[in-house]
Amino acid sequence: MRILILGGTAWLGGQIAHTALDRGHDVTALARGESGSVPAGATLVRADRSRPDAYDRVRGQDWDAVVDVTWQPGFVRSATTALAGRVGHWVYVSSCSVYADHDTPGADESAALLPALDSDTADRETYGEAKVACEALLREAVGERRCTLARAGLIGGPGDHTDRTTYWPSRFAAPADPGHGDGSGGAVLVPDSPALSTQVIDVRDLATWLVHCAEGRVAGAYNVSGHVTSLPDHLATARRVAGHTGPLLRVGQDWLAEHRVEPWAGPRSLPLWLPLPEYAGFSARDIGAALRAGLTPRPLAETLADGLAWAREQPDDRTRSAGLTDDEERELLAAARHT
Known part of the structure; x- marks a missing residue:
């Protein structure tokens, strides 16, 4: 597979790149490159996603999958505008912070979400709302059947x-x-x-599952964390x-x-x-759907x-x-x- 990671030089992105390479995939990381280097064997495309020309070097290519970890809605908007027509499947790393309430242990993916942020730019105070907006933009751009929404817990x-x-x-x-x-x-x-x-998900297990979702085009929203x-x-x-x-x-x-x-x-x-x-429910989310979809927490x-x-x-x-x-x-x- 040809996998494009939007990021790929920081902690989780780097682990995703390592995992995809280990599984035999062709990996390209689009990033500023300020958080570190890409793993040996991956291709780094230096780009600033806040610039209008950010995707110029990758937009003319076909990608089996894109993996994105951003929490800036504007970055999702510009990435899908540039790439959606040439991507087979989109894997988005969201967060359990998208939920409106955290007081109910065992809540699953049907729990109510925060209102989506009505802005392309977020700060830490609006992190959850920004992730909700990113999810909505991705669904609209590529469709429910072409994206994985991985609502990660504590990594x-x-x-x-x-x-x-x-x-x-x-x-x-x-x-x-x-x-x-x-x-x-x-x-x-x-x-x-x-x-x-x-509830902790090991970064290596999360990365493995994300690549698995790209390979199998696993669709839908999932709480992705470790066992309670x-x-x-x-x-x-x-x-x-x-x-x-x-x-x-x-x-x-x-x-x-x-x-x-x-x-x-x-x-x-x-x-x-x-x-x-x-x-009481912040670190007690139901991860049954992700387990059935192949997640294996160590x-x-x-x-x-x-x-x-x-x-x-x-x-x-x-x-x-x-x-x-x-x-x-x-x-x-x-x-x-x-x-």
Whole structure:
């Protein structure tokens, strides 16, 4: 197959390119090339999708499949205008953020969506609405039977520059707590949220399934994530992977809010933690349709172990995109011990 990846040099795009090459396909990546290089064997077409001439070097060719990861509706509009007539199948990486509500565990693809963004340009505040608009534009341009809408959940594994899935194994592998001579060394602060679910799709499994959809022209919308795992079980798996045997200091969501700890991601956060009940279904989506369509998620332990190995290879002075710094962790542990 001739596959055109709109991107292909960043984390997920690069993995898609690797996977497609490994499966014997001819791969071209259209990208600015600022996020990295393409894998050996792929062709890089340097282009800026915000420019009117972005597709000039690829529009005159036939493509068996296009894979796109953008969240800018204008990019979907211009790409389909330039290429739709010469593409066999379109695979679009959407997001579970398209849904209007996140409080119902087990919701499937029929759940209500956010209103589509009425603009070609989005910012992070309108990410979900922008993805809805991208889906709608693609359906209109190529038709329901010629596109896969992959509503991805949290992506993890090696290369996770967001640090959302590597934070916990990394923290358990290197606790910030220096110990107090009383056997409490190595303590780690964790959310006390036994009812909260987590759901991670390994980047390699996602890429494999996306290429599979291109090969088989799998049509429709799919929630694409890993199996649902409770937060306590996820943390227990991260501990085993990291070899952590120290104590856990559990604190509730009200305590975390009072101490200005952010949920999910970003500075001074505890990744994977989300407040309940409004996010009870955010990481508990029904993935049955994707499983029936060939998705095969690997064990969570493998994703976390490989993510930890990757994180250990990064520079020591790298600033994490999510989680607590060592100083913040020690500060919060001290506060929790005196609560």
